[in-house]
Amino acid sequence: MTTPLAEKLASLSGYGPTSSVAQAQYRLDLIAKWPIGHGARVLELGCGQGDTTLALAEAVGATGHVDAVDPARLDYGSPTTLGEAQNTISTGPLGPRIAWIQSEPLKYLKTNPLAQWDVVVLAHSLWYFDSPELILETLRFLASRTQKVCIAEWSLSGINATTHILSALTQAAMECRKPESESNIRTMVAPTRIKELAAQAGLKLVEEALVTPGNGVHDGIWETQLTLGAEFAREVEEFVKDNREKAVILAMRDAVQASMDKIGGIKAVETMDGWVGVFTV
Template structure:
């Protein structure tokens, strides 16, 4: 984790970057930015260390959404290619288009970001000159249509990684909800995601649940091996509360109904405690 001096720098970066984003320095923005910066630390070490390899690099981000990860990546890296297939009118209270446009107008990072609205695999396959130092998938796997799509995406990234002929291998950096809770207050989050996996909500955040074990297995199938993995215990973000709230609108059918009832029991057992977010798994992959 960052040193005390780096932590002070981190706090300053969070305040600066939140001002560039839709929602400004709201508690939600601040907590989400802090979490994304913690992901960078888990992947690559202290971002303020002289040995950190992110500065000067080009990053391909898959599933950029409204730019929660894009902004901190652009702060440290030379250039970020941010790809997402979602329509620009998707999202609330700000759409992807509104959020991305505000970030693009910022003097600090705007010119360092290229937004691409495209299917990621199609973009990778048609962009023969693509040669990033890192490919980042931060909390984007659950939006994918299937495990098969994910392994095809990893294979496409492996092709890009092989283009490096200078011995400087591209790294694939992945972070996703780990489907475990080291804090019982996050049990409801795990169960809410399981319910959505059994019966996805239209325009919801969960289409395909890919566990850390699945990620490593599928990466191996694609020719990638894990170099580093780090767990982050129950980050202080609101995602757990959001997913539980979403599930309350679902029908009590089949497997989903079983998970919903278990989730409701977990929420009831919390009493006055708030719902927490589950643990996050991070991994670094190379050829």
């Protein structure tokens, strides 16, 4: 069920109010699990088109601030690019609360050694990192810059999300063979692994929960379409040289197709639950 606040945030987003109300509500539901209040200074790593950024800007109030960092090119993203979405948000009433920063997260932290934040947020951005080692190094830097780190990532669970889960795993298996990538899934880390990396970085888990997205959150559909698309099949042929590995990835892709067919087609694909965790130093 969506709320008037979700409708408000959707109207301010770069996507337009009709398509993004459910996404705005999901981001609000994530933030409700985190200790973010009025006046907070927040760092968001991996802000993308600003889905979570808008909700954070609302949460911190007029006296708070959000530094929103993302390394992607401003012309990256669909159906709206990062640059277009961020510009739209900046011209709205919450825009003054946000500073958009185009930088690799770790580079930004290293070049701003004195910066401190009340809370650092990584909302559905860990899978974009190039390796678990890079995630660990970033978390170690954060341990000296804040007292709280809040993370959200797909849980690899969900009652009716099997097709989405299979799609994500299939993409992750193929991504391991690409020398470089701009894909949505570059390093797959499940909640168990996230907690292990955070512990190695000196962060202590104090709270965790699952958040089920509403029907209008279509990440499961998007990832399934990508996995079953012709471009994915072409990349498998290009990057996976071992025939046994190729057979496994193609079998996983076939499992995605079979799972989707069983539930009635692409429109029936549901998005998996989101996992949220709160860590302290």
